[in-house]
Amino acid sequence: MPTFEFPQFRKDLGQLSMARKALRGVLLHIDLDPGETTVETFIQLLDHFYERPNEYREMIYDTV
Numbered sequence: 001m002p003t004f005e006f007p008q009f010r011k012d013l014g015q016l017s018m019a020r021k022a023l024r025g026v027l028l029h030i031d032l033d034p035g036e037t038t039v040e041t042f043i044q045l046l047d048h049f050y051e052r053p054n055e056y057r058e059m060i061y062d063t064v
Contacts, residue, residue: 029060 030045049056 029056 026046032042
């Protein structure tokens with residue numbers, strides 16, 4: 001069983017928790033087909049919305 005230095009282990013868990021919350025927040029607003037979406041296409045979609053934040057905002061507020 002691996003041993004972890006407690007501060008690093010806690011930092012790693014914190015990063016995973018933040019990623020989980022952020023991804024959940026994004027995925028709630030995007031209609032994706034899990035069988036047709038890869039990590040690569042999801043990252044491309046995130047990049048697209050990063051470059052066009054107004055499109056993302058429109059999508060969020062139109063679906064609420």
